[in-house]
Amino acid sequence: MEEKNDAAPEKKRRGRSARDQGLSRERVVEAALALIDAKGYASFSLRDVARELGVYPTAIYWYVTSRDELLVEVITRALGDLVPLPLPAKRWRDWLKELFHRYRSAVERHPNVAPLLGSQIISNASMNPAMVEAVLRTLLAAGFKPEELIHVYNTVITVMVGFVTLEFAGHGADQRDEWEQTLRMRYEELDHDAFPLLTANMPRMSNQAFIVRWKGGTNRALKQSFDRYIDVVLDGLQRQLVADAETEKRSRIESSGRSH
Amino acid sequence: MEEKNDAAPEKKRRGRSARDQGLSRERVVEAALALIDAKGYASFSLRDVARELGVYPTAIYWYVTSRDELLVEVITRALGDLVPLPLPAKRWRDWLKELFHRYRSAVERHPNVAPLLGSQIISNASMNPAMVEAVLRTLLAAGFKPEELIHVYNTVITVMVGFVTLEFAGHGADQRDEWEQTLRMRYEELDHDAFPLLTANMPRMSNQAFIVRWKGGTNRALKQSFDRYIDVVLDGLQRQLVADAETEKRSRIESSGRSH
């Protein structure tokens, strides 16, 4: 147990010498992200941030208007710049692949922010329009039609966010120990007759497949799955591109046939 | 503002006549889900559940050991039975499609639970092994090789969970009004020269595309995107299946060629 008190903030600087030249929005955000990295999101509090900075909790409000606004800034900082350098139009697959990898790397560096990525308001506010613009540019250049642009765009964003959220959310130093046992036992005591495939595949699935997980930490199998997942989606998108081009060609031939 | 007090629980039954024949785990979970449906997840508290049931907050602990355990039960109840009826092996695409639609429908009925789906521990604990088993059976029957089963499985789970989490999370009666303004303004004041594609596509994107959203509520464009997304992934998976079958056939021919 740590000593926590509501009284005067500690005047002794903790390690990184807080409050040396006063607070700033930057330093508040930095401290918040550091706390989430260290102790997880579940136990995150503004009061802890204040304690870490050696100030009263209410001092935070001079720099951010609410907890949510602070969290938006934290995610923005954690994600960093996601937009890859421009590539020739034909290399749209490579460009998207790099975008996905950049996003995953960012979350891998700050896995405890993952539970926040599911929360739309916070997630939306922390993504910058430049990224949206760049995705649209890439997709249009690749040849996707304006009418279906929105659906392809939505697919791209889900692919970027969905897997990684699931991969990293709910880990960290939080309280996982109790759940670890419960979940592990649930799968250990599984009936072989009722769940033949699941029990047979337990060695290759446990802690390497979604749902069948109870331990945190990074995991090579999931990284592989992520790459495979990306390839599946890009294959699917390319197939659509080809199909569209063909129907277009066909309809051009038909209409020119009619006109003669 | 509602009247909230820490004193004695209200004895007057609220609407649905709470406490008629005593509490039960079932009734606690039901009340919790009803509260989340009505007021959103952000403001959810055990104490509110107790108030709704007309008991002291601590009475809840006779039926669940913690807030997290209650939330797991809530998700389990909200998701319901996801496993589709068995289909012939060749119809694996239809089976998966129905699984995805069942999941989406469940979350659509209880959109306020969406932020919880990102949190692994809760999400994992609320999904039953029967679903995992059924997915494995379908994928193996479809012809996916045991070595890559885990990656295809992980892809399937992400597709099921990822899009819908993003689609519904962060909505409901919560506190969205303040953010609504902030986000709307951000996109309204966007520079046309710096973001030509985004500004040009605002009419078809605003509140219908991920990130470029500020209003809650269900949305037809996103449902369409979901269906397109599913098709893209299924196309990608089928392509892999075909590619695998071909390399296998080729290697069989080669080896038989060598043996003769």
Next chain:
DNA sequence: ACCTGAACACCGTTCAAGT
């Protein structure tokens, strides 16, 4: 302008006590 300090209205959870 920037922070203190007190206060308000909440939380989840523990534990002893009642019936």
Next chain:
DNA sequence: ACCTGAACACCGTTCAAGT
């Protein structure tokens, strides 16, 4: 067995006051 009742150690946020 099931719930009350008090208590503990927290929260986010508002607002007046200090410097």
